[in-house]
Amino acid sequence: MAASIVFPAFVNEYKGTENRINRDIGITFTRLLESVSGYLNTDLTGFDFRRNNFLDDELKSQYISYIFSCSVAGFLKNKNFSPSFVSGYSMGIYAALHYCGSVDFLQGIKMIKQAWEILCRATEGGRFGMGMIIGLDETDLGTLIEDRKDIEISNQNNPYTFILSGTRQAIEIVLEAAREAGAMRISLLPVSKPYHSRFLKRASPEFAEAIGDIDFMPPLYPYISAMDQNMITTGDGLRKEVIVNLSSRMNWMKTMNSLVSNGSDRIFECGAGDGLTRNARFIEGEFQSFSVDKLEKFIESAADK
Amino acid sequence: MGQITANTRAEVKEIVYSFFSEECETDISRIHDDTNIISDLEGDSLMFLELIEIFKKKYNLSIELKTIAKYIVKHPVETIGQLIDTQMLMIEHENNIVNL
Numbered sequence: 001m002a003a004s005i006v007f008p009a010f011v012n013e014y015k016g017t018e019n020r021i022n023r024d025i026g027i028t029f030t031r032l033l034e035s036v037s038g039y040l041n042t043d044l045t046g047f048d049f050r051r052n053n054f055l056d057d058e059l060k061s062q063y064i065s066y067i068f069s070c071s072v073a074g075f076l077k078n079k080n081f082s083p084s085f086v087s088g089y090s091m092g093i094y095a096a097l098h099y100c101g102s103v104d105f106l107q108g109i110k111m112i113k114q115a116w117e118i119l120c121r122a123t124e125g126g127r128f129g130m131g132m133i134i135g136l137d138e139t140d141l142g143t144l145i146e147d148r149k150d151i152e153i154s155n156q157n158n159p160y161t162f163i164l165s166g167t168r169q170a171i172e173i174v175l176e177a178a179r180e181a182g183a184m185r186i187s188l189l190p191v192s193k194p195y196h197s198r199f200l201k202r203a204s205p206e207f208a209e210a211i212g213d214i215d216f217m218p219p220l221y222p223y224i225s226a227m228d229q230n231m232i233t234t235g236d237g238l239r240k241e242v243i244v245n246l247s248s249r250m251n252w253m254k255t256m257n258s259l260v261s262n263g264s265d266r267i268f269e270c271g272a273g274d275g276l277t278r279n280a281r282f283i284e285g286e287f288q289s290f291s292v293d294k295l296e297k298f299i300e301s302a303a304d305k
Numbered sequence: 306m307g308q309i310t311a312n313t314r315a316e317v318k319e320i321v322y323s324f325f326s327e328e329c330e331t332d333i334s335r336i337h338d339d340t341n342i343i344s345d346l347e348g349d350s351l352m353f354l355e356l357i358e359i360f361k362k363k364y365n366l367s368i369e370l371k372t373i374a375k376y377i378v379k380h381p382v383e384t385i386g387q388l389i390d391t392q393m394l395m396i397e398h399e400n401n402i403v404n405l
Binding site for chain 1: 349350351353354355369370371372373374375377378
């Protein structure tokens with residue numbers, strides 16, 4: 001049996017206790033904040049988990065999420081923990097690639113910055129967004145959006161939860177229609193880019209060029225694509241993955257199914273929050289899921305095997 | 306329709322209490338009918354969905370999520386007691402819950 005590590009997307013809300021989960025992780029996080037601040041010439045050192053004070057700045061939030069995920073991942077590496085598989089949820093791919101040894105820490109930061117700048121240009125002049133619908137099936141959802149060219153399904157988290165990307169107006173209209181149709185919950189996600197959708201297709205070639213100088217190393221651990229669930233074991237494969245990741249539909253439910261069917265009986269969410277762990281309750285199969293709050297339990301479970 | 310017996314409510318209550326105790330890592334003695342699911346237990350809508358699935362399987366219910374959601378829009382569920390009441394109505398009325 002095996003343990004897998006999954007990396008969450010950019011986190012939008014912190015519990016406030018993240019820097020107290022583990023002393024070593026807290027120290028690493030602070031050190032990396034300082035390092036990235038110097039590298040980017042942007043002060044990130046004032047970030048406070050309790051105040052969530054960068055929430056109004058999408059790019060800074062992305063940096064913070066990446067840095068925290070890498071801090072936790074570094075702790076696992078220091079414990080000589082070796083997973084069977086790795087995957088990244090949406091933009092969690094950057095921390096996943098670093099953990100796999102494919103890119104170094106600052107190359108991950110550089111990719112986040114470049115992707116953001118390219119996406120800003122690609123969406124200039126438009127208002128875009130993403131939304132989440134819980135409680136409708138794909139057929140119902142398809143009916144709601146079938147005649148619209150300004151919105152599409154960009155991800156499925158579990159049998160009941162779908163993510164939509166598109167223009168902000170279309171997202172708002174479809175969310176409201178979903179509520180009328182009987183959705184259990186709808187929410188507008190706090191992002192301004194329509195990730196994982198065709199609306200960002202023109203950003204991919206530019207991003208490919210921007211990261212052309214990065215030498216992607218073969219991953220230390222097999223990487224499961226969140227797009228097509230293929231197992232990636234080459235540096236070139238990961239380069240292609242990070243490029244298409246911006247504008248291709250993902251399917252997290254199938255990704256989790258793939259991890260479980262490949263023998264993962266423990267899955268650790270390597271980052272702040274517990275969204276992927278909560279979502280795991282709706283994934284079929286015999287496995288345990290651990291959020292960062294349960295880091296010690298996860299380490300103990302790894303030692304038991 | 307699900308079979309309602311004298312024990313059904315006690316059974317539903319036990320399942321709901323045990324579920325939230327485990328999911329929210331809270332001692333079951335701290336859960337009461339007037340416990341607020343969101344503010345007291347930090348519960349979420351996915352937990353509610355999971356519970357619905359548990360009851361659908363246990364009582365072999367034919368009920369769609371969107372039907373339940375439409376009912377809940379009109380009858381919001383905030384406490385454990387309200388959740389138990391809603392689960393009882395689900396078992397008793399299945400998809401007809403929306404007409405209540």
